[in-house]
Amino acid sequence: MSFVLWIPLVGPLAVAGLSLLLRGSALRRFVGVAASSAVLVSGLLLVSAVLNGDVPESGGGMLRADALSAYMLTVVGAVGLISTWGGLSSAASSRTKDAAGYEALIALFLAAMSLAVLADSIGLMWAAVEATTIATAFLVGHHRTRRSLEAAWKYVILGSVGVAIALLGIVLIYAASVGTDTPTLSWVLLSQSTRGLDPALITAGGALAVLGFATKSGLAPMHSWLPDAHSQAPAPVSGLMSGVLLSVALYAILRIQSITNLVIGPEFLRTMLSIGGLLSLLVAASLLIRQRDYKRMLAYSSIEHMGLMAIGVAIGPAALPSVLLYILGHGLIKATLFVISGRILKVEGTPVISDVRALLVRRPGLAVPWLIAMAAIVGFPPFSIFFSEVGIIMAGWSVGLGGVVGAALVLLLVIFAAFTRLTVQMTIGAPADGAAFTPDYSTHGPRLPIILALATTASIAFVAEPVGTLLLQATAVLGGTN
């Protein structure tokens, strides 16, 4: 089974190389889809292995797939598939000279994220996360406009600085392990409870690592790069970044947390993540009230959801299954939304909310999936985000974070109201001028990925077997007993 671990790393790289060779071929469009399919398939294979009680390892223990890693890999693959497949049209439209590089970078991006979730060493995980920045830098700046250049600069500077802080934290964690008999960065070894790591170093290291990775997962106050990058990147890239890159960083936080919990208990990071989560919700709520740009609106929505997930992580094992399900639900839906937003941008030619009106009447083909995905993202059932939110809120009170969860609910309400208002502005109503128009039923791109994403999110929460088991196993990996 262990060869499967290499597929998500080698596969995308191979197709990336192929895409550089296939300059000008029509097949090149499908590089991203092929790469994400490779990731998804290997993820599913690893999931089935994990469910059979196996923990595949490879590369001398450098790569390792337990339940959590396998799950995350599957999420990366699934969201990648939705983003790249759904974004096929927009990628094809930009036939500039670096279109080949675009596809190759997407594949590289996927490989980096796969490495981040499969790496056993925290250091390697860090390097992979940094590699995502490198891979996406040119993707964010893909359009080569002033704005996209600005977004890319901010993204790289803020992202690298943040991840550098995480490196500092990892260095300190390593320093702590140097104090014991075997210095290591393997998180499997670090999270063996009997190592006697120095609590002060682990506190400092854990705090800095979490702060650093919080940058990549879009938690306030380290979030500032996110709205700019998400709004300027091509839609599939925004979908990938928002859908999984943030979650991969959250995965890193989860791993760090499982180490610190053993040494210093959960309280310290719980406080930190609660504050970060609430701040994120506050930032999202504040800036959504008078938001003008629908791609930025989606970006702030990602900050909001990452904030709630951070609160879930703060709560601990009781909320972790919900958080993990959340990662999948949010990833798929957010990717869908970004894909549709890309199509709206293409046909409407403006990212300004008040310039896009009566979309439901004028372009039902885009507005209907947009509205359904919006309902899903704000947490309506049967979509799985509903269950995740309910699970996190319920668990919050039981570990004594009632105040945090209560405050989160207040902010969520503001966000919901603002979100509804903006969505209604965009979609509902009649065209202002009353001019004649013909309803446009076209979806302006492949509709199957959107349907798949929505259907999966709508049904996944009701699949007790094997999803429930997998989530429980993944939680157990992190030291949860739930």
Added chain:
Amino acid sequence: MNAASSAIVIALVQVVLFVFLAPLLMGVIRQVRATIEGRAGSGIWQPWRDLRKLLAKNPVRGIDSSWMLRVGPVALVVSSLLLCVLLPLVGTIPFALIPSDLFVIVSVMLIGVVALALVGLDGGTAFGGMGSSRHMTVAALVEPTLLLSVYAFSIPAGTSTLSVIVETRLLSPELIISPVSVLALVALSIAIMAETARLPIDNPGTHLEVTMLHEAMTLEASGRDLAWLEVGSWLKLAALLGLVSNLVVPWGVVTDFSALGLAIGIVSIAVKVLVLGVLLSVGEIFLAKVRLFQVPELLAGSFALAFLAVTASYLVA
């Protein structure tokens, strides 16, 4: 004679008696007023003569009026007749399944109120609507007073059944002059004045558009329609005066059925109602109609009295 059949007999007697008594009461009230004002008056039988005249005329109906103009007056009469059946006037022997329950009686009365208001609207004129609107406003505002004042009476008796309340007062007369009872009685009287469109809320003798309430609604009715409206209103006034008189002077009502008792009951209620009618008429001489928009103040005052009566009877007793 068992309870059920005696209840039926008393109900029958009450209905017949009050159908006879109500026009007479109106006649007396008008005549007393005329006499005091120094007019000759038309005699106490004039209402009867009016009725006979109205029933013998061809009713005139507007082209847009609906069945409401025909059904409404009948509903008013029936509701007033039901009041005569249910209230403890001649005797206090109620029907087992439909006792003279306070809330039922108020609701029955409201059927008449609604019927009258709808008749007023059905004509499709400004006057009818105006009367209807004012009538309903007063009816809405008077209801709290009405319910609370009788609620106050019900507390010593432990039930909202009016016949039991009257019996309780008969057995322990000290209740009648208790401060609680006096408060409640004043409140109830004001409520009844409002419900029956008497001074100072409405002037029954006017057809001046700015002041009239009740009359405005009947403007479009004629012939037998008008007759039923008049009879219904008279019956209501008579029955409610009968109730007040029995609450103040409960002696004479039939509690155990007997022929002699029934006779005494008939005579006593007739006397009580007519005496009260005279008092009402004399009282109205000294009253002027208040402005429509001062009526709420009056009703609020009466509501306060009734509320005081209820809480006092809980907390003092």
Added chain:
Amino acid sequence: MTGIGAGLLLQLGLGALAVVTALVAAPSLRSRAGGILSTLIAVTGFVTGLAALLGATGGLLIPIALPMDPLLLAPDRLGGLFMLIVSGVGILVSLYSMSSTRGPDASRTAWVAMPVFLVGMQLVPAATDSVSFLLAWEIMTLGSTVLLLADHASRATVASAGIWYSAMSQLSFFFILAGFAVLAAVSGGTSFANLQAIEPGSWAANVAFVLFLLGFGGKAELVPLHVWVPRVLPEAPSHVSAAMSGAMVKIGVYGGLLVCVRLLPDGPVWWGIAIMLVGGASALYGILQASVSSDLKVLLAYSTTENMGLVFLGLGASMLLRGYDATAAADAALVAALLLAVSHAAFKSTLFLGAGAVIHATGERNLDRLGGLGVRMPVTAAAFGVASLGAAAIPVTSGFVAEWMLLQSLIHGGRLDGAVVSVAASVAMPLAVAVIALTAGLALLTFVKAYGIAFLARPRSTAAANAREVPALMRISLALGALAVLALGLLPGPVAALVATTVSPDPTAAVQSVGLGGVSLPGIGAVLDPIMLVVLSALVAIPVLVAIIVSARRHPHRTVDLPWGGGGSRARPRMQYTATSYAEPLVRVFDDVLKPSRDVQVTHVAESRYLVERVRVEQSLSDVIETRLYRPVLNLFQRYGLVVRHVANGSIHRYLSYSFVALLIVLIVVSL
């Protein structure tokens, strides 16, 4: 699988089928097919609910991927009762919608949402754990929101109604979620069986109670969370308004009962007082706004607030009385509240359907432009009339019986065995009676106005003059609704006895059926037999009718062109009293509460300023709670939203400073 489980599963299956049908059916067939399937869903729910109400047990397990208590749908008797209410309304609405929906109301979206809404409402009372409760709750909200927006392209107000509704629904949802979370945190599980183990007086129970009151109060349209009502119910298609007001609002009531009767029984006395206060305030405020409204559907919407206020008043009184061991009165108050909910479902859905028929026939919902519809739409007029009587609590309708029972329990609640129960009760009970009395009085005015102005007199617009009776299916469902109002009013005994089994451990001690369907409250000693009342009325009516027949034979009536109109010969329809003028005295009386804004413009004749050419008076009424409570808060948020943009002003230095400050803070905290 048991019968109940099969019923629920069948509902879900039919719901899915209806969704698919709506997606694929041709537009011409969509309403027919959707209506039939919706009716089937409602009928299935009706049967299932009835079985549960009669004591059948069983349920349906929903699989879930998260580690939680099992998601079990298994209605108890109370749940069965509410399933019955909801599905009863559902049947009426589905039948009606088959021929009422046209244009955007019959769109694919609307017909997808309809079964979702119906099924969601059915499942809420069936839930036996908080997560499935919330799940069904949100499905219901989602379905109703989509239905509300069906007509978004033709009226701009629909969008704002949609925003208000979504936000207020989410507010309710969050309150309820928080309430369940608090309880689950203490009890360690999410199933109702676990939650019941909470100690009633505990801190958590008190917090949860307040949260639930706010949450369910919002759904039940209680003041001050009612602000969505006057926007949403009028803007939704009428059959949806009927379902919302008749059924969905009852789910809020169910929530209240679930908390106060099932989960946290024997709460402290202040719970009862709090509920009574909220209920009483809602009743008065709702009916006051209804009485001065000139828009038929706004009037009905506010009247819903009033009725739900009375239901909660009864619930609160029952809790208060139970706290003082006045069990008989407490039971009666609770049964009265339930009866009121049942009867409200019947009459309010009929009223909304009637309003829909009026709109269908005239395109108008402004009472000031209606009139004379009684002769043009006799069936609608009759059904609307009967339902109006129910809403005004006039005998012998269902509303009357419920209000009677409520009043009985209140006036007998102040004393127990001749002794004063408590000071609180002896102040609360008379106040409650006064509130109910004033409410009933104003309700009377409101519905006399609504019926009288719309259906009597002369048409005030050509649309009203040209109105024709609505199609057969709409008439049938209107007639069914009116029949339900009458049946519930004529046979309250069996209904009340059945209802009592859902909340009282010893139902026969609380309520019994006597005589011909009459109801008796043994613990209080009150009895009422509406059929006897009908019989007595018939008996006294006989001589009157004989007199009429005799008189009519001798003196047939004469019809003239115009009403007499006080002598004026040019009494045109414009000169009639309108709904606005009808409520004018009331607006003056309650000036301080309603705060109307008046604008009088006097145009003088050019030659002399002592002569007036014309006077123009404008008066507008707005919801005081919205303008005084919500508006300032919303404006504050808008201003904040503008100011806070500076946080993300685009400066990378500022963004880096955020990170730097965070790093410094973390370093300092770590080294403390």
Added chain:
Amino acid sequence: MFETFYPQLIGLCTGALLLTSALMVWRHSLLASIRLLALQGVALAALVAVIGIAEGESELVLVSLLILSVKGVGLPWVLAHQSKASIKQIQESPRLNPTAALLAVTLLTILSYVVVSRVFGLGDSETGHAAPIGLAMVLIGFLLLISRRRARSQLIGFLLLDNGIATIAFLTSGGVPILLEFAVSLDVLLVVLILHVFAGRMRTKFGGTAVDQLRELHD
């Protein structure tokens, strides 16, 4: 012999690191900053070599060569890869005046000492004693990022920050595993290259590299 000089050598290297950092804040010329950065790279390499010799780990000596080539030569070369004439004229006009900046440097250094003393307990070893220098470099690097307007100046701040982390790594634990060190170096190199490319694009699009101009994206 080496043991006696060891503490002095460590002190010398770390002192050079701190000095170069402070000078970078003080000096506004881009060229001077790049030279200081090269100097710092050399100092860092020397520090690693000293530690390597002291601990007797040949691996670390290898790492020191890597650092010398990347941080001492490679990156400064990349940054200065422009005609010397133009780069000489580039003068930074910082957002923070020099006095305040140097005061901030002092405060940040003190904070570093406090933090490290709490976290590491300022242990017995000379390396542990010098560790606060590394943290101070990180914070000073951050300060540069915040206070510099030009794209390249920001880049230098970032590199300073990175040097600080490396310093801490070597002083506290003798460096992270070699494979990771390679990965980290590669990542940093790539990031710098990317930023360099962006800076080039910025010059063509905006006609300058002032980061202040990047204000189009905001709420």
